[in-house]
Amino acid sequence: MSIRAKLIKVKNILQFNRILYFAIIAMALCSYKPLNIHKVKIKTVVVDAGHGGHDVGSTYGGAREKDVTLSIALKVGKEIEKLMPDVKVVYTRDTDEFIELHERAGIANRKNADLFISVHCNANKKLEVFGTETFSMGLNKTEGNLNVAKRENSVILLEKDYQEQYEGFDPNSPEANIYFSFLQNAFMEQSLTLAAKVEAQFKEIKRNSRGVKQAPFMVLWRSKMPSILIETGFISNKQERAYLQSEEGQVEIANAVAKSVEQYKKQVENLK
Template identity: 45%
Template structure:
């Protein structure tokens, strides 16, 4: 009978994930503005143990440093932690933190272990069907934290992380974010290899409860093996922990740039197909009115009175525009109309510029209130 409850739970969580995705005003994964860093284990759950180390301490040190670097390098990105000190956090609460904050990316940081002392290197997991017994055993080890939670039988509807057959339930749920998760995991593996100097064991799939419960692209990073004496020593040294943290931060930056470039290209393509443009020149003119260090949702109050709000990224800033015209004269008319209608704050209009685009690239900028070309 328990199996039917498990299958029903899988369906409910799948529906919850879909609902959460659409709840983001169909703006899902246009940006990467919120990143959740999850330091694996904690408190009375030490995680994997080496001869001289505990997983929970290493993962926390890496997560805190990675967050610091992200905030320093990418000031527009908000970092959210599932824990910032040595305390136990239930797996479903970690996922809840990510979901309730509408995060754009979830990264769970762990250390690996194996009965043998020989395996070494880093690997990144995404939610999916385990293709080997080895992948399943890694998932079982990480999911075992469930058994430390009070009331886990009720909370997870009887799911037992030690039973192979219970993973059938998890495999019923193929994450709606699998493509983005796989994309980020490969970026992360590349950075772990080049920045942290770790041996690349590749991207893998397995049934991790935490990834199963989150509603955004997410990965579980196994930084290295505490069961390997040499790698344990490497992971215990602060200098190396900092390099791993930097690899994670740089991967976030790479992924953020990739996602936003894709969305920018898609926006240009959609605007070109949905709007009337000058077919002879295939150029588009917009009214540029703001340059910001961080992004704003298109429903933000600063866009009141504006139509066809759109942005592009240039020199570390998000450049916002409104309107859409097929010629410079039509764009000028849009600007003058905006002044007459008085629906847009003057502070945005007084320094506005007419931006000329061709094939999605900025060609020129002209002060809207005058006639001088500024770029």
């Protein structure tokens, strides 16, 4: 066996051991359930507008994801404040600026947020695809979920020292995305509950809900609270793009998300 072949074999063994190690951690975390969940109070919600600055996100038909997400995120925050005056809303950005993915979670952690909501627009080469999806951090169920995560995670390539910040993570590597999918946090169940409420509200306003899904999103990885990423619609679809850019569409989306937060708040605070 050549030296090169030996090195590749050793590398594969080390990679397998690394994944196995984190799989064991993941199982332990998944079995953990925070105590006294009914004593939880939702006091602070962080709303994250995806992309920004030199990271424009997906672009189709003159529409830029970073602009659409900012507009929707600001409306989500205002609607949350209107429905729940006792809840403080914090934005990761309220202008067109670039915020690194790890810093978005960092903002939520430093503010001791009770919920983290990241707002995005989806895209697909098949322009006829449309509808909403809400994600939590977790294992990939389909190749489609992984592709969405890879696209959103690729923004880290625009960051300085990204390999150090994300421990060598390569957003273009399927193995790396699978590896990070093992890093599920202790709030997975709550995140899925909130995600389900968001999709239920989208159905109420006659949106095409593509369901609740799980994928290894870097923006959710380091958050220390229930966290979701909402794909509000496909900017690649002409009709849905027009809806996402419209004032009426953005207000409908914001109202739906805020109502889901209100429902979640009542549930975890054991209110009727």
